Amino acid sequence: MLLRQFSISSLIFLIVFLIQESVINQLRLPGGGFSLPLLIALTWAALSTPTIGALTGFISGFFMDLSQNSSGAMGHWTLIMILACYAVAYLGFGNDNVRGNPVTNIFLVSSASVITLVVFVITGFLLGVSVGSFTRVLLTLLGNGIWALLVTPLILPIVTRLHKVLFGNQAHI
Amino acid sequence: MRNGGEGRARLLLIILIVTSLFLITLDLRGVKILDGIRGGTQNVLAPFQKAGSTVVSPFRNFLGDVTHLGRTRDQIEKLKADNAKLRSKLLQRKNADGELTQLKSVLNLAGQAGYKVIAARVISQGSSTNFSQTVTIDIGTSSGVRPNMTVLSGEGLVGVVKESYANSALVMLATDPDFKVGVRIAGSQQIGILSGGGSKRASLQLLDNQNIVKVGDVLLARGSTRNRPFVPGIPVGVISAVDSSAGSIAQSATVMLYPNFSALGVVSVVLSAGKNNPGDALVPVGPTPSPVPTVTIYATPSPTASTK
Numbered sequence: 200m201l202l203r204q205f206s207i208s209s210l211i212f213l214i215v216f217l218i219q220e221s222v223i224n225q226l227r228l229p230g231g232g233f234s235l236p237l238l239i240a241l242t243w244a245a246l247s248t249p250t251i252g253a254l255t256g257f258i259s260g261f262f263m264d265l266s267q268n269s270s271g272a273m274g275h276w277t278l279i280m281i282l283a284c285y286a287v288a289y290l291g292f293g294n295d296n297v298r299g300n301p302v303t304n305i306f307l308v309s310s311a312s313v314i315t316l317v318v319f320v321i322t323g324f325l326l327g328v329s330v331g332s333f334t335r336v337l338l339t340l341l342g343n344g345i346w347a348l349l350v351t352p353l354i355l356p357i358v359t360r361l362h363k364v365l366f367g368n369q370a371h372i
Numbered sequence: 373m374r375n376g377g378e379g380r381a382r383l384l385l386i387i388l389i390v391t392s393l394f395l396i397t398l399d400l401r402g403v404k405i406l407d408g409i410r411g412g413t414q415n416v417l418a419p420f421q422k423a424g425s426t427v428v429s430p431f432r433n434f435l436g437d438v439t440h441l442g443r444t445r446d447q448i449e450k451l452k453a454d455n456a457k458l459r460s461k462l463l464q465r466k467n468a469d470g471e472l473t474q475l476k477s478v479l480n481l482a483g484q485a486g487y488k489v490i491a492a493r494v495i496s497q498g499s500s501t502n503f504s505q506t507v508t509i510d511i512g513t514s515s516g517v518r519p520n521m522t523v524l525s526g527e528g529l530v531g532v533v534k535e536s537y538a539n540s541a542l543v544m545l546a547t548d549p550d551f552k553v554g555v556r557i558a559g560s561q562q563i564g565i566l567s568g569g570g571s572k573r574a575s576l577q578l579l580d581n582q583n584i585v586k587v588g589d590v591l592l593a594r595g596s597t598r599n600r601p602f603v604p605g606i607p608v609g610v611i612s613a614v615d616s617s618a619g620s621i622a623q624s625a626t627v628m629l630y631p632n633f634s635a636l637g638v639v640s641v642v643l644s645a646g647k648n649n650p651g652d653a654l655v656p657v658g659p660t661p662s663p664v665p666t667v668t669i670y671a672t673p674s675p676t677a678s679t680k
Contacts, residue, residue, distance in 0.1 A: 220417050221424030226431060250381040257388045264395070265413040273406040274395025281388050326400070 204365055208243075209258050211361065215239050216262040224268065230342025233350050236263050237280075237315065241308045242351060242358045244284035245291040246298065247366070252288025256280035271323050279322065283315040301355055309347035316340055467637075474638040477526020485605055485654055486646025489524075490515055494636045495540065505531075505548035505568065507636060512537045520601035522593070522642040527656070528607035528630035529553065529593055530639050541641070546608070546629055547571060554594035555608050557585060558652045563594060566608060566627060574609060578623040585625055587611055590655050595645075603642050605650035630656065 219235045226232065240259035244252035260280030264273050287307065291297040297304055320336055399406050437444065475491055482489040492509035511517050513536050521533040523543045531551065535542040544551055551568035555576065562585065564578040578585065589611045595604025613626040 217417070217420055221420035222428055225421070225425045225428045248381075250384055253385045253388055257392070260392070265410060267410060267414045267417075272396045273399035273410065274392045274397075277395060278389065278392035281385070281392060285385060326396070 205254065205258075207365055208255065212236060212240070212255075212259045212262055215259075216265070220266060228346070230345060231339040233343055233346035234263070234312075235350075235354075237312055238308060238347055238350055239354060239358055240280060240284055241287050241311050241315070242304070242355060243362060244288040245304055245307055246359065246362045247288050248292050249285050249288040251366070252284040252292075253281050255288075256282070256284030259284075271319065271328050272326055275323065275326065275328075276319070279315060279319050283311060283318070287311045301352070304355060305348065305351045308351045309344060312347045313340055313344045316343055470635075471637045474526055478524060478638065478640045481524065481526055481528075481606075481654060482640055482642070485603070485650040486648065487603060487640075487642045488644045488646075489640035489642050490517065491638055491640050492517075492523075492541075493638055497636075504550070505545040505570065505633070506534065507531075507543050507545060507639075509541050509543055509639060509641070510539070511641065512539045512541045514538050516643055517541045517641050522599075522601060522603045522606065523639050524606055524642065525631045525636060525639050527632065528609070528654075529602075530631050530633075530636065532601045533641060543639070545633055546574065546631070547633055553602055553608065554596070555591040556594045557611075558590040558592050558655045560585075560589070564591075566591065572629050572633060573612070574627045574629055576611065576625045576627045578625070581621065581623050583623075585611055585614055585623060587614060591627060592652065592654065595649065599642075599645040603645040605652075605654050607654050607656055 215236050223232060223235055236259045240255050243255050247255060257277060257280070260277035263269060263276040263280065264271070269276060291304075291307060297307055317340065320340075395406070471493070478491070479489070490511060492511045492515075494507045495510045496508040497506075509517075509523070517533060517536050519533050519536050523530045523533060529546055531543045531545040531548070532553075533541050534544040546553065546566075546568055547570060548568045549570050551574075553566050554563065555566045556563045560583060562578055562580060562583045564576050566574050566576050568574050576585075576591065591608040591610065593602045593604060593606040593608055596602045607630050609627040609629040611625045612628040615624045615626070
């Protein structure tokens with residue numbers, strides 16, 4: 200991944216982070232809403248190599264950590280996102296079912312977002328972060344899964360186009 | 373990985389993970405610099421969030437309304453019910469305040485004369501289709517109320533108990549066409565008979581034609597034998613017009629009765645009169661006219677204006 204690509208990706212995720220903080224968080228969507236950086240990072244990772252996926256996770260996770268709404272420790276989201284994006288990229292890279300089939304991609308990203316949140320909750324619990332009652336956590340996870348299924352089809356064309364412009368047909372490190 | 377090699381990729385992954393773990397460790401150890409980074413980010417984000425909040429507020433309100441549609445409806449229904457309850461309470465309170473004022477004035481009047489009274493609430497008004505002027509009060513024989521007892525309000529004579537039942541009584545108002553009461557004029561002590569006229573205006577027939585009555589004279593109840601049906605000294609009304617026709621045998625006048633019969637809320641039934649006749653002690657005090665201030669303006673022409 201060239202420095203130029205890394206810089207542009209960072210800029211894109213900065214903008215996404217700004218949109219999340221200044222627009223989406225203000226909407227107070229039902230079911231807890233969704234995390235645009237999470238969904239875009241996972242979608243981005245699904246189209247990339249595992250290494251770029253890990254870097255993408257690092258950038259987006261770092262921005263998510265910077266949010267005042269983040270309940271975890273600084274670096275918590277970074278760690279989770281590195282692992283999540285790496286895993287998604289690892290599953291998606293070289294698999295034509297994921298890269299060529301939008302439906303598979305949507306389901307991969309949606310399920311990955313829910314699993315990421317589950318891992319965040321479990322590791323947060325280990326790190327002493329209070330995440331609320333079990334029911335509340337379940338409802339948030341459910342709501343997030345539904346939102347991911349609704350939003351991912353909308354962002355997929357944009358992310359795919361941006362990814363193609365930046366990395367060409369295949370991601371490189 | 374294709375171009376960079378697996379080892380390089382693994383190394384990068386390990387560096388990234390170690391970096392994040394390093395950040396977590398620093399944060400958990402309470403290093404101030406990380407709080408500063410978050411605080412600084414929030415400072416940068418604040419204007420964006422403010423602008424975003426302004427822009428998305430209509431959508432947010434719409435979404436909020438849609439999401440809480442059922443809850444909002446329930447809340448509206450609850451607030452409506454609360455509002456109705458509060459209105460009812462306010463009405464009751466206003467009513468109670470009015471009744472309290474009437475009760476105070478009637479007790480004041482009764483206290484001045486030394487009457488033994490029992491307070492009653494007017495619970496219904498007789499239908500005007502019967503051509504009689506009556507009200508029903510909420511006390512009866514169980515409270516010692518008997519027919520031919522005087523009923524008064526804070527302003528004066530209201531009427532007389534016509535019928536008495538166990539827990540209610542029918543009162544004939546002083547405005548009833550059949551109502552008659554012996555009265556005397558306060559001061560001159562002239563006596564006459566006052567008859568109800570169907571309205572707040574009653575007619576007075578003086579028994580002696582020699583004396584002269586004038587507008588503004590106050591009429592008081594003369595009293596009856598054993599104080600039934602009327603106790604003495606109760607204010608009845610004030611003369612509003614005098615009929616001065618030359619050929620008439622007895623002098624007559626129109627009297628404006630004191631009580632406001634359309635707003636009777638609380639009245640008192642006189643159970644027994646005092647030992648002494650109150651005489652003219654209950655004559656209501658008329659309003660004292662307040663002096664109108666006279667403003668005099670002195671204008672002095674200015675010397676500069678006159679020179680021009």
